[in-house]
Amino acid sequence: MLTKRIIACMDVRDGQVVKGVQFQQLRHAGDPAELAARYNVEGIDEVVILDITATLERRQALADTIRAVARRIFLPLTVGGGIRSEDDAAAAVEAGADKVSLNTAALNNPALISTLARRYGSQAVIVAVDAKRRGDGFAVYVRSGTSDAARDAVEWAREAESRGAGEILLTSMDRDGTRSGFDCEMTAAVSNAVNIPVIASGGAGGLEHFCDVFTRGHADAALAASIFHYADTSVTELKRYLREKNIPVRM
Amino acid sequence: MIALIDYGAGNLTSVRKALTALGAEYDTPASPRELGRFSAVIVPGVGNFAATAALVGPWREAIGDAVRGGTPLFGICLGMQWLFEGSDEAPEVAGLGVLPGRVTRLHGDAGQRLKIPHVGWNALAFRGRNGTAPHSRLLRGLSTGAHVYFTHSYAAPVTDACVAETSHAETFASVVERDNMFGVQFHPEKSSEAGLQIIRNFLDVARAC
Numbered sequence: 383m384l385t386k387r388i389i390a391c392m393d394v395r396d397g398q399v400v401k402g403v404q405f406q407q408l409r410h411a412g413d414p415a416e417l418a419a420r421y422n423v424e425g426i427d428e429v430v431i432l433d434i435t436a437t438l439e440r441r442q443a444l445a446d447t448i449r450a451v452a453r454r455i456f457l458p459l460t461v462g463g464g465i466r467s468e469d470d471a472a473a474a475v476e477a478g479a480d481k482v483s484l485n486t487a488a489l490n491n492p493a494l495i496s497t498l499a500r501r502y503g504s505q506a507v508i509v510a511v512d513a514k515r516r517g518d519g520f521a522v523y524v525r526s527g528t529s530d531a532a533r534d535a536v537e538w539a540r541e542a543e544s545r546g547a548g549e550i551l552l553t554s555m556d557r558d559g560t561r562s563g564f565d566c567e568m569t570a571a572v573s574n575a576v577n578i579p580v581i582a583s584g585g586a587g588g589l590e591h592f593c594d595v596f597t598r599g600h601a602d603a604a605l606a607a608s609i610f611h612y613a614d615t616s617v618t619e620l621k622r623y624l625r626e627k628n629i630p631v632r633m
Numbered sequence: 634m635i636a637l638i639d640y641g642a643g644n645l646t647s648v649r650k651a652l653t654a655l656g657a658e659y660d661t662p663a664s665p666r667e668l669g670r671f672s673a674v675i676v677p678g679v680g681n682f683a684a685t686a687a688l689v690g691p692w693r694e695a696i697g698d699a700v701r702g703g704t705p706l707f708g709i710c711l712g713m714q715w716l717f718e719g720s721d722e723a724p725e726v727a728g729l730g731v732l733p734g735r736v737t738r739l740h741g742d743a744g745q746r747l748k749i750p751h752v753g754w755n756a757l758a759f760r761g762r763n764g765t766a767p768h769s770r771l772l773r774g775l776s777t778g779a780h781v782y783f784t785h786s787y788a789a790p791v792t793d794a795c796v797a798e799t800s801h802a803e804t805f806a807s808v809v810e811r812d813n814m815f816g817v818q819f820h821p822e823k824s825s826e827a828g829l830q831i832i833r834n835f836l837d838v839a840r841a842c
Contacts, residue, residue: 383695383755383800384747384751384754384783384801385753385755385780386753387753387754392731427754427782438700442779445740452646452647452650455825456647456650456651456654456822456823456824456825456826456828456829457782457823457825458782458784458820458823475646476644477646477647478647478650480644480647480823502643502644502680503643503679503680503681503719504750505679505680505750505752505784505785506643506644506679509737517714518821548750548752548784549752568757573746577741577743577748578748578750578752579748579750579752579753600746601750602752602753603753632754632780633780
């Protein structure tokens with residue numbers, strides 16, 4: 383039976399993991415490769431590098447980070463945050479990314495989804511959708527959540543699928559950073575509307591939140607960052623809990 | 634020396650990285666004429682079966698000759714599908730045809746939320762008595778139920794060559810093995826320890842030749 387995936391996201395700026403990492407055992411707490419290796423030992427299913435570097439040397443720094451992480455783990459590795467063009471995607475893939483995650487670039491230029499799907503296969507193209515509740519729907523935002531894209535999340539996810547996206551990474555802006563749980567209603571609305579896997583993100587605070595998003599939210603995978611970084615919840619502990627709740631996970 | 638065939642179907646970075654980490658000596662032959670100097674062949678690949686059209690002709694002949702001469706061959710994902718006669722994904726392109734059967738599209742099951750593509754970690758069910766695989770060289774050191782990482786929409790049928798199968802609404806061949814021919818539908822290079830063990834096992838087969 384296909385298991386539910388647990389994905390760790392590392393926000394990386396200038397080659398260092400940000401959002402505060404407090405693993406005592408790590409020699410370099412902010413080093414993405416060390417953190418990824420730690421997650422691998424704990425049984426993480428995938429790793430996402432979200433690049434938030436804003437400098438001109440961004441692409442080179444990101445490639446170095448991807449290479450360093452890819453050397454340490456033999457798991458699917460996704461890179462997002464800095465992918466604005468086919469060249470950006472090619473640089474990430476050459477450095478060792480298995481998938482690229484498109485956000486603002488996909489909304490500005492939806493043809494990029496198809497271009498990358500043709501070049502690398504749909505399995506390599508994730509479309510990231512940042513959305514917040516508005517009325518009965520879910521409004522999509524771009525530019526790190528600062529700009530209203532005037533699109534509905536369900537409708538945009540369907541379009542992304544039809545253009546060749548292999549997965550949807552859906553982040554609830556209402557829940558992000560709150561640790562109050564994933565937005566299960568939004569996740570279910572998108573997951574039920576598309577036939578490609580949906581990764582839920584935003585709001586993970588406790589073990590039960592993952593259980594909720596896999597059951598009520600119909601998520602295929604769940605992504606979290608700080609909950610794992612701070613080591614208040616280990617991946618091993620989370621998977622043991624989910625297994626007790628009869629949710630299929632890889633142990 | 635292992636020949637890693639690069640025919641433009643997907644990125645080989647992950648496969649190269651795994652081979653390097655396991656201490657394998659490998660190279661990417663530029664032409665099929667070079668194949669004679671290699672002791673084993675790996676055909677990787679991800680994406681549409683139509684991409685294997687690049688192998689039609691001299692490559693297909695050279696790889697076929699090598700296999701018939703006893704050279705170990707390991708197909709990964711699309712490379713495993715290529716071992717069969719063909720695929721419904723690109724009916725006009727012939728596979729290598731060293732294993733009988735055709736690759737067909739998975740259907741999934743919307744009611745049970747089993748989506749296509751089949752993406753993620755799923756279990757290998759060994760097909761031997763009581764979930765064993767006593768004669769498989771590729772599965773040495775692994776147990777039935779081991780999880781590996783899949784990403785595909787098409788799959789090969791369960792035939793006599795299948796040593797482990799996997800279920801996703803329907804049951805398909807996830808590991809095939811016959812004589813010197815080996816194939817896996819999943820990505821061992823992205824399947825952590827279980828995947829590395831499978832690559833290691835193939836390297837052992839290659840060294841023994």
